[in-house]
Amino acid sequence: MFAADIPGRGRLEIAHLVLDLNGTLAVDGAVAQAVVERLQTLSRIVQVHIVTADTFGTAATLGGFGAHVQVLEPGDQVEAKAALVRALGAAHTMAVGNGANDEGMMREAALGIAIVGHEGAFARTVVAADIVATRVEDALDLLLIPKRLIATLRTR
Numbered sequence: 001m002f003a004a005d006i007p008g009r010g011r012l013e014i015a016h017l018v019l020d021l022n023g024t025l026a027v028d029g030a031v032a033q034a035v036v037e038r039l040q041t042l043s044r045i046v047q048v049h050i051v052t053a054d055t056f057g058t059a060a061t062l063g064g065f066g067a068h069v070q071v072l073e074p075g076d077q078v079e080a081k082a083a084l085v086r087a088l089g090a091a092h093t094m095a096v097g098n099g100a101n102d103e104g105m106m107r108e109a110a111l112g113i114a115i116v117g118h119e120g121a122f123a124r125t126v127v128a129a130d131i132v133a134t135r136v137e138d139a140l141d142l143l144l145i146p147k148r149l150i151a152t153l154r155t156r
Contacts, residue, residue, distance in 0.1 A: 029056025
């Protein structure tokens with residue numbers, strides 16, 4: 001479990017990391033090696049969950065670094081992602097995403113990070129997030145280098 005004391009916010013304890021795939025972890029379906037390496041390290045600290053509509057059909061190739069991969073059925077994907085966060089325990093879950101179907105999980109999670117990358121980001125998802133980053137590597141590094149997270153979230 002990841003834990004950090006955030007001045008003005010309190011103790012943040014993260015047991016689950018829920019990530020969108022396309023536009024967040026992957027660009028055009030491909031996950032960069034630097035992202036894979038970070039996820040391998042994080043999987044020793046928190047449970048990593050990748051939840052995706054699998055737009056590019058690459059989700060089946062992602063199980064090699066200890067992540068739980070879930071391909072969403074067609075339907076209300078906003079609610080499906082939010083329900084996953086609730087089922088895992090929203091108070092101990094960090095969500096990372098960029099799309100319209102990520103807005104609900106941002107609202108539910110204890111910590112939400114929106115990625116504004118190559119695909120851009122859905123405006124309401126950005127508003128629902130606690131933090132906005134331009135690269136997923138930077139978002140993942142917030143757990144790997146906790147002083148960055150503390151500096152961003154502290155209010156005193």
